[in-house]
Amino acid sequence: MKLKLDLHDIYNKGRDIDRALNDIMTEAIQKKAKMVEIIPGKGSGQLKKRVLRFLDQKDVKQMYHRVEKDSKNFGRLFVHFKH
Template sequence: MAKLVLDLHDIYNKGDHIDRALKDIVDQAISKKIKLVEIIPGKGSGALKKKVLRFLDRKDIKALYHRVEKDGQNWGRLFVHFRFK
């Protein structure tokens, strides 16, 4: 199964870049009908992960994907699942 990966380590301290990168990867998943996006905010303080979750929780974004899964094995990783008809 194809998946997209977004590693936020390089832009963790650039808020506007983070939102743009998240929006881009969601749009890319939809346009290519990719069912799984892996987002890696990293472990750190947890602030970046919270920012990612807040972004994914926005009403306009939430309407685009099926569900978010937190990786039980790796705290610094999230999976966003998409469904296509």
Template sequence: MSRLSIDLHECFRDGRRIDQALNGAIDEACEKRIKTVEIIHGKGSGQLKKRVLRFLQQPEVKARYHRVEKDSKNHGRLFVHFRH
């Protein structure tokens, strides 16, 4: 498995569930040595995307992945790439 996908549409109003879902996806990617995590935050007003990007910029989280790529064809998702 080279890609893991996480959809944040169902928990977009609950900050704690968003953080748990993101932490869980990053933990699973590290444990299973998955190269890419696709985070679907939706297009909307952009608030959920900003929250996801702030989460990914935390020093303890940032140390676990290689880079973040914004999808050029669909601005409703991000790719987090890992180097294992």
């Protein structure tokens, strides 16, 4: 199972971004998803940096196995889980 989170609609709403990221990580664990695709978009890269900072937090980092940056699409990240 793969979950997807597109951040295009909330790119400028800080609290909504954090809430959406928390929600998708929790959902991935509950549903035992193998991967979450996060789409911060290409833009200036600030949203992608924010997502990476979120994923790098100690309590969040414990939830997943690894993060993969899409080599073909700069505006996409994959978060892999081991359950």
